[in-house]
Each structure stands twice: as C-alpha cells, then as structure tokens.
Amino acid sequence: MPAAVIAWIDALGFSWIREDERFKKAPFIADHANRIALNQMIFDRFTEKTADEWRAVYRAHPDCAGETMQTTQEALHHEQFQANGHIVPVDDPRVGHMDQLGPFAKMSETPAQIERPAPTPGQHTAEVLAETPRPAPQVVPRGTDPKQPLEGITVLECAGWLAAPFAAALLADLGATVIKVEPLHGDPYRRMPTNENMIRAFQGKENIGLNLKNEEGLKIFYELVKRADVVMHNYRPGVPE
Secondary structure (H helix, E strand, O other): OHHHHHHHHHHHOOHHHHHOOOOOOOOOOOOHHHHHHHHHHHHHHHOOOOHHHHHHHHHOOOOOOOOOOOOHHHHHOOHHHHHOOOEEEEEEOOOEEEEEEOOOOOOOOOOOOOOOOOOOOOOOHHHHHHOOOOOOOOOOOOOOOOOOOOOOOEEEEEOOOOHHHHHHHHHHHOOOEEEEEEOOOOOHHHHOOOOHHHHHHHOOEEEEEOOOOOHHHHHHHHHHHHHOOEEEEOOOOOOOO
C-alpha cells in the first residue's frame, strides 16, 4: 500500500528516494532496472543491522510493521498475539493443557468465545435438539423461499486489501447484498488488476467511493448504515469509534 511503503522507506532512512527521478514514484516504478536497483539497495541496507535492531526501528515508527515470526509456535508466544487476545488457554481432557489461536474477528452481536475444549461427536446433540428454535429473520417476503441462504441481508463493507474484502465476497456468493465503501481514490488493492486474489476480493459487490473525513461523506455513510444488517470493517483500533 503506497502510504505504508512511504512510512517504511522513511524508517529505513531512504527518504532521499523521493528526490531521485528513478525511484520517487515507489512502489510504482515502471522501469524494471530501477526496481531491481532499489530492491538491491534495500537488501544491502537490511544487512547493516540485526533482526532485533530492525525490530526496534520499526517499533519507533508505528506505521511500519516488522516482527520476527518464522513458525506458528513463535507466533503463538508473541507478545502482540497475547495482548490482542488471539491466544486462548484450553484444558482438554484428552490432550491436556493447550494454548491455541483465538478468534480473529470481533462480532458485536455474537462474539466468539472459546471457553472449553472441542466436544466429542454427539456430545450436545440432545441438548441442541431440545432447544426452542429461534425465529428466522424475515428478510424475504412471506410465503416465498430465498434462492440463496443470505438473500435479503445487506452487508456494508468498510475494508481494504484482501482478508476482510474476501470474506465479504464469500457473503455475496451466498446471496447477501454487499456494498463496499472505498476512499475516493479506490481501495489501493485496485492497483493490482493482474492479481487474481484482487479480482476475487471484489466479486459480486456494489461499490461507492466516500470521503469519511468530511460531513457530506459521513452523512451518506450513516444513511447506508441505517439500511444495513451488518457493518464489517478492518480499520485500526480507534478508527471505527
């Protein structure tokens, strides 16, 4: 993403490239030789410090991310995973104590909570069948069957890049109306039209460009919120509030 690359270049001490005709448009450098040359200089720059030293540099520049996690086990014990609640301790009667990955998405109405080990097959069948069924939401006209499972559900997607937009594309596959809110210049991922993952993440949606930092853009956005059943986002902490 261009803004992230600019922050990263500054953290590396490469701010000078913005004055160099060969590199100033990074990360969108048209000339292949210039791209290779800049990559090599950045590679050489990284050899000047250890991984721990670079980690300290990144932490001094909060818009950059650089953490050493080469295995799943290293990720499980990483302090940021633990601080974000992504690690959940579970005592399993079959295998003993485990530290396992927790939920990565926060849902306001139906929060995921991992409080016990996985059940054995059939353990809760009788309990579930004895429950009174909850009424289904009336999203299609009475007397008609939906053609797809999520027909009649409107999802407002405020997300960029890949993971969350791909999730919303799956909801669109299931029949939901997904409205993707993008900045006026579009999701930065649109600049990679030859990337098949980008195409998949945009499939099946309606799109609108809004400036959420001004009153007019927010007014339109709030009208969309009133019509939506679900609002999903992948903004940084503090932005949604």
